[in-house]
Amino acid sequence: MTTTPRQVHLAAHFPGVNNTTVWNDPLQRSQIDFAAFEHFASTAERGRFDYLFLAEGLRLREHKGRIHELDVVGRPNTLAVLAALAAVTHHIGLVGTLSATFNEPYELARQLATLDHLSNGRAGWNVVTSSDAFHGANFRRGGYLDHGDRYSRASEFVSVAKELWDSWSPDAVVADRASGRFLADDAIEPFAHHGPQFDVAGRFNVPRSPQRYPVIVQAGDSADGRDFAADHAEVIFSRHSVFEEAQQFYRDVKGRLAGRGRTEDSLKILPAVTFALGDTEAEAAERAREDALAQVGPKTAITVLEQVWGVDLSDRDPDGPLPEFDPDPEASITKGWAPRYPNAVQVARAWRARSEAEGLSIRELVIAVTGRQSFVGTPASVARELDRYVQERATDGFVIVGTTSPHGLDEFVERVIPELQERGVYRTEYEEGATLRRTLGLPEPTQIAEEVRRVG
Amino acid sequence: MTRRTTIAVALDGAGWHPAAWRDPSARPTELFSTGYWIDLARTAERAGVDFLTIEDALGLQSAAFGAADDRTDEVRGRLDALLIASFIAPTTTRIGLVPTVTTTHTEPFHVATGLQTLDFASRGRAGWRVQVSGAAHEARHFGRRTLAPLDLEAVRRGDSALLRELFDEARDAVEVVRRLWDGWEDDAIIRDAATARFVDRDKLHYADFEGAQFSVKGPSITPRSPQGQPLVTALAHQTIPYELAATSADLVFVTPHDDSQARSILDEVRNAELRVGRTGRPLSVLADVVVLLEATPELATAALERLDAEHGAPATSDALIFAGTPEALVERIGAWTDAGYDGVRLRPARLTRDLEQLAEWVLPAFDRADAPGATLRERLGFERPANRYAVEETAA
Numbered sequence: 001m002t003t004t005p006r007q008v009h010l011a012a013h014f015p016g017v018n019n020t021t022v023w024n025d026p027l028q029r030s031q032i033d034f035a036a037f038e039h040f041a042s043t044a045e046r047g048r049f050d051y052l053f054l055a056e057g058l059r060l061r062e063h064k065g066r067i068h069e070l071d072v073v074g075r076p077n078t079l080a081v082l083a084a085l086a087a088v089t090h091h092i093g094l095v096g097t098l099s100a101t102f103n104e105p106y107e108l109a110r111q112l113a114t115l116d117h118l119s120n121g122r123a124g125w126n127v128v129t130s131s132d133a134f135h136g137a138n139f140r141r142g143g144y145l146d147h148g149d150r151y152s153r154a155s156e157f158v159s160v161a162k163e164l165w166d167s168w169s170p171d172a173v174v175a176d177r178a179s180g181r182f183l184a185d186d187a188i189e190p191f192a193h194h195g196p197q198f199d200v201a202g203r204f205n206v207p208r209s210p211q212r213y214p215v216i217v218q219a220g221d222s223a224d225g226r227d228f229a230a231d232h233a234e235v236i237f238s239r240h241s242v243f244e245e246a247q248q249f250y251r252d253v254k255g256r257l258a259g260r261g262r263t264e265d266s267l268k269i270l271p272a273v274t275f276a277l278g279d280t281e282a283e284a285a286e287r288a289r290e291d292a293l294a295q296v297g298p299k300t301a302i303t304v305l306e307q308v309w310g311v312d313l314s315d316r317d318p319d320g321p322l323p324e325f326d327p328d329p330e331a332s333i334t335k336g337w338a339p340r341y342p343n344a345v346q347v348a349r350a351w352r353a354r355s356e357a358e359g360l361s362i363r364e365l366v367i368a369v370t371g372r373q374s375f376v377g378t379p380a381s382v383a384r385e386l387d388r389y390v391q392e393r394a395t396d397g398f399v400i401v402g403t404t405s406p407h408g409l410d411e412f413v414e415r416v417i418p419e420l421q422e423r424g425v426y427r428t429e430y431e432e433g434a435t436l437r438r439t440l441g442l443p444e445p446t447q448i449a450e451e452v453r454r455v456g
Numbered sequence: 457m458t459r460r461t462t463i464a465v466a467l468d469g470a471g472w473h474p475a476a477w478r479d480p481s482a483r484p485t486e487l488f489s490t491g492y493w494i495d496l497a498r499t500a501e502r503a504g505v506d507f508l509t510i511e512d513a514l515g516l517q518s519a520a521f522g523a524a525d526d527r528t529d530e531v532r533g534r535l536d537a538l539l540i541a542s543f544i545a546p547t548t549t550r551i552g553l554v555p556t557v558t559t560t561h562t563e564p565f566h567v568a569t570g571l572q573t574l575d576f577a578s579r580g581r582a583g584w585r586v587q588v589s590g591a592a593h594e595a596r597h598f599g600r601r602t603l604a605p606l607d608l609e610a611v612r613r614g615d616s617a618l619l620r621e622l623f624d625e626a627r628d629a630v631e632v633v634r635r636l637w638d639g640w641e642d643d644a645i646i647r648d649a650a651t652a653r654f655v656d657r658d659k660l661h662y663a664d665f666e667g668a669q670f671s672v673k674g675p676s677i678t679p680r681s682p683q684g685q686p687l688v689t690a691l692a693h694q695t696i697p698y699e700l701a702a703t704s705a706d707l708v709f710v711t712p713h714d715d716s717q718a719r720s721i722l723d724e725v726r727n728a729e730l731r732v733g734r735t736g737r738p739l740s741v742l743a744d745v746v747v748l749l750e751a752t753p754e755l756a757t758a759a760l761e762r763l764d765a766e767h768g769a770p771a772t773s774d775a776l777i778f779a780g781t782p783e784a785l786v787e788r789i790g791a792w793t794d795a796g797y798d799g800v801r802l803r804p805a806r807l808t809r810d811l812e813q814l815a816e817w818v819l820p821a822f823d824r825a826d827a828p829g830a831t832l833r834e835r836l837g838f839e840r841p842a843n844r845y846a847v848e849e850t851a852a
Contacts, residue, residue, distance in 0.1 A: 023647060023654050024647065024649045032576060032678070032679050033576065034545075034546065034576050034577045034579070038546070057677060058565070058677060059673070059677065060660065060675055060677060066657055067655075067657040067660050067675075069653040069654060069655050069656070069657050070652055070653060070654065071654060072654055073654060073655050074640070074645065074655070074677070074678060074679040075677055075678065076569065076572070076573040076576060076678055077566065077569035077570040077572065077573040077678065079538075079539060079542075079570065080538060080539065080542040080569075080570045080573035080574055080577065081542070081573050081576075081577065083538075083539040083540075083542035083543045084542045084543060084545050084546050084573075084574075084577035086490075086543055087490070087494075087543045087544070087545070087546045087547050088546050102563065102565075102566075103563070103566070104561070104598050104600070106514065106597040106598060107514065107561070107562060107598075110514075110535075110536055111536050111539060113535075114535040114536040114539045114540070115539060117488050117489070117490075117535055118490055118535070118539060118540070118543045120490075137671070137672075137673035138565045138672055138673055138674065139563055139565060139670075139672075140563060140600075140669070140670045142671070168533070172533075173484075173485060173487075173488075173533070175477060175484035175485045177477075177478045177484075180478065180529045180766060181528055181529060182477060182484065182528060182529060182530060182531055182532065183528040183532055184528075185528070187528070187532075188516070188532070198599055199599040200596065200597055200598065200599040201596050201597075201599075202515065202524075202593050202594075202596045202597045203515070203516055203524070205513070205514075205515055205516045205517075205532070205533055205534060206488075206533060206534070206535060206536075207488050207533045297652050298652070299652045300652070
């Protein structure tokens with residue numbers, strides 16, 4: 001008798017606001033009209049994805065002091081578009097990226113609880129933090145959060161939110177006409193939290209939602225980030241898509257769970273991956289090359305270089321060699337991107353060495369270091385490789401990132417999903433009425449809060 | 457030609473009578489489920505209601521003004537109104553969706569993008585009911601500032617310092633939000649392959665707002681939405697709110713209890729417009745009224761008395777409570793429009809039953825024709841606002 005193979009979990013990343021999305025592709029449509037989101041969601045649901053995923057950016061990116069023009073830009077409010085998508089989907093999870101810095105627990109907890117009610121238990125929250133004044137300039141709190149406080153705020157935020165979500169008893173609403181009681185006795189437990197980030201008290205105003213808590217997703221990668229994940233996260237949106245690195249990350253994070261009384265299955269790790277498909281390996285490689293050239297145009301190549309060097313390089317020839325001088329480590333001419341190159345001098349030297357060794361121009365080098373598609377091949381070979389990652393515990397699944405909006409997922413759903421299903425490692429139907437947590441194969445939230453209440 | 461009467465319906469819980477949830481027609485166990493809200497929205501849309509408002513607050517409902525209570529005999533708990541409206545948007549095609557969004561503790565940036573996204577999801581049917589929160593217990597939910605308990609006498613006199621502060625902040629919030637809505641010119645997305653530019657940054661504009669409670673840089677992360685600016689509305693009962701409406705809103709809800717009040721309130725609104733130097737289109741003014749409808753006056757009175765008995769006291773409201781026949785309500789609405797009102801916002805006492813009564817007996821008395829695919833602004837006869845930044849360029 002054979003054992004059931006580990007199952008692949010998939011999330012669908014709405015095409016991003018960055019140069020991964022090829023906006024001059026003939027298939028590219030509006031990235032903001034609601035029709036784009038409807039199409040994307042229905043494609044992902046047709047592909048039986050666990051959830052669809054929305055990133056968030058709370059300020060338009062700037063380069064050299066001006067708004068960046070080269071990439072797709074303009075996106076919706078995460079919560080509002082997910083609530084609208086809840087009405088046109090039935091099974092797929094709805095996961096949004098929402099800042100623990102630029103929101104307050106009472107408001108965000110009620111919005112997420114509302115989304116969970118509206119979707120019958122399909123809500124998820126990718127918890128992110130930000131500390132920089134650039135984004136802070138759009139918000140009441142400004143940018144004064146210390147970098148080191150990011151995860152303590154995130155952790156305290158999630159703890160407060162859970163207290164709010166737990167504060168309504170499961171059977172609070174009795175609505176008994178005869179006795180005139182709408183609420184049961186002690187239906188709503190008052191909350192009070194006094195901590196370094198939040199000093200709040202009162203009563204929550206949304207009844208307990210189907211999942212009780214939205215599924216908590218986390219994307220940070222630092223040691224603090226990994227600890228936060230081990231404390232709170234049920235899914236990690238990871239950057240480690242190269243097999244060995246992915247396996248190492250998987251072991252590290254899963255290893256932190258036991259010390260917190262969690263099982264390995266209570267946290268899924270899903271790296272973001274891109275793909276290029278062809279009828280033959282050669283055709284796939286050619287498409288990957290075409291995508292990379294489209295993603296890294298001459299101007300984008302120079303922009304990426306300027307992000308590392310921190311100075312204006314607009315007079316450089318993108319088809320020429322890299323600058324012979326080192327970056328100014330203090331200079332920064334880019335705002336609004338996640339810090340990709342913390343050690344600019346080291347990065348620049350490595351890039352220069354590689355370009356000299358392999359004879360790469362600026363644009364070719366940038367393609368080589370940023371534009372690589374994670375999985376390139378025929379649908380069957382890509383499916384085989386995805387499966388291998390999961391069986392060999394490099395990951396529990398993937399966040400699939402397409403290159404056009406909203407059709408970037410279509411080909412994956414039409415060609416790769418059937419191959420995965422054929423291999424017996426991917427669902428062919430959703431379980432009727434399943435919550436997102438159940439679809440992901442995650443355990444129910446712990447009962448700690450209820451036990452505390454009973455003892456108290 | 458007579459003006460088209462604007463008819464809005466206000467959704468809240470099981471209805472506007474505190475005992476509404478006990479009416480046999482109510483669906484009190486479904487107040488937090490999607491089917492309930494979709495049924496209400498579709499009933500209203502089929503009847504030709506122009507738009508729905510959805511109540512909201514950053515704390516539990518309370519029978520005590522500005523303070524919490526511990527009652528268990530009334531509906532408590534509600535879902536976020538903007539998200540309910542967003543959910544309703546793709547399941548409807550004509551009706552306007554106007555959620556209540558508070559300005560006191562929320563982020564103007566999120567408010568702006570949330571309403572823009574509702575406008576995209578509804579294809580141009582979004583509006584906003586601006587609301588302040590003066591309740592000390594709601595401030596404790598956020599813990600960022602301490603509000604003194606509202607001095608009810610000062611509120612009645614119209615010289616409450618807290619009220620002034622909250623409404624000044626609301627005015628700032630609307631200003632920021634409108635600037636963010638205009639931050640992208642309509643043709644900012646160019647997709648110009650020749651210059652490799654997706655967007656033309658000369659058509660993106662910073663809000664650059666600095667106020668007493670917040671500063672916002674901008675631009676919005678969201679492109680300009682189908683209506684350009686969703687419709688801004690406010691409920692107002694006295695001078696400070698009238699001035700907020702006159703400064704910041706497109707449409708105001710007021711609460712006249714009789715004909716003479718109807719005239720004096722309208723005069724106050726117009727005076728407030730003069731005082732704040734409003735330019736452009738005058739405020740659209742709708743009279744709010746709680747409605748309970750039955751086939752005869754006797755049945756209506758009996759139904760109201762039954763609800764009042766269950767509640768343990770006669771219901772009170774800031775708005776007129778109308779318990780009567782559909783014909784009498786049509787006359788009542790006609791009297792207001794004759795007095796210069798643009799229409800009414802009807803607050804069903806028993807949401808399920810009275811909305812059905814309105815759909816069947818009241819809405820057919822009014823001309824409901826409109827162009828298919830019309831935006832909320834078009835439906836109500838508002839222009840699509842010119843972009844302030846584009847206008848400046850032309851003028852320069």
